[in-house]
Amino acid sequence: MKSLRAGALPVVALALGLGAATQAAGQQQLNIICSTQGEWCNAVATEFQRDTGIRVAITPKGSGESIAQLAAEKANPKLDIWFGGTGDPHLQAAEQGLTEEYKSPALAQLYPWAQKQAEQSKYRTVGIYLGVLGIGYNTELLAKKKVAAPACWKDLIKPEFAGEVQMANPNASGTAYTAIATLVQVFGEEEAFKYLKALHKNINNYPRSGVAPVKAVARGETLTSVSFIHDAVTEAQANFPVKSAAPCEGTGYEIGSLSIVKGARNMDAAKKFVDWALTPKAQKIGQDNKQYQIPSNAGTPLSPLSPKVADIKLINYDFAKYGASAERKRLLERWDREVGSIAR
DSSP states (O other), X not given: OOOOOGGGHHHHHXXXXXXXXXXXXXXXXXXXXXXXXXXXXXXXXXXXXXXXXXXXXXXXXXXXXXXXXXXXXXTSOOOSEEEOSOHHHHHHHHHTXXXXXXOOGGGGGBOHHHHXXXXXXXXXXXXXXXXXXXXXXXXXXXXXXXXXXXXXXXXXXXXXXXXXXXXXXXXXXXXXXXXXXXXXXXXXXXXXXXXXXXXXXXXXXXXXXXXXXXXXXXXXXXXXXXXXXXXXXXXXXXXXXXXXXXXXXXXXXXXEEEEEBTTOTTHHHHHHHHHHHTSHHHHHHHHHTTOOOEESBTTSOOOTTXXXXXXXXXXXXXXXHHTSHHHHHHHHHHHIIIIITSOO
């Protein structure tokens, strides 16, 4: 779940402002809630409209807030597509009957992990990219404070990182929920919550957006963050003093996903969008906008800046378990009760 920058607003405003007029004139309309970076959302809207003539309205929102909106609007959906964001909430939306079954003809072109995501959801969502969870840090601040770069999860609870860590709020952020689920799978649940309590003492802020912590690292507002590695790479490519580490104990990953909203008013346009979004041409838009996840279509060229999965200790992330609504609810309630509510 990722932050959306102010750059998203012109496209949003344009699409929303012209939506009624274009529908009245017979032009197809597509309403998308977008949980990736604002630049990526904008570019996807622009390119899809250019390729198909279908007008796009974008609502930028993080993964946790997106699934909440879909649930609130279940009886009268206002959205057609949910684009991007961590896969766990997409799986939960599928389980709750918030998303529509659709088997795109492009499925056979996807990597096995993306095809498995579709199968697990009974084809109510599909993977469009893979991102690895890690630690972001500011190299200039590390040198100034004479602190060694973090390489493991347990480094973040050391005294030298007191007040110098950011992680998003897991109730709003898919990134942060992925972090909790990852730690539970790495350490076991009881040890993971002991760790989260210790980490809480070093946290200076829990922003609502999953990408906000690494942006704070880039600005020098905090030393370290719990972030997806590709987001740290994006900041480094913007010439900020940011590097990342894949934790030595092992780490999890997201399968960023794409779903059609159940009962979408513009169903034909929504299916056209899914078919288009799974093509190499559409998936390269992320890289063109400095987003370095691993695309799901095997024919999409891989950026040399994308995480090198072979060099990272990835866990066998259990999407079936941690993508279930009941498990998410239970873990978030435990985090609220035992961690988030404790004064720092």
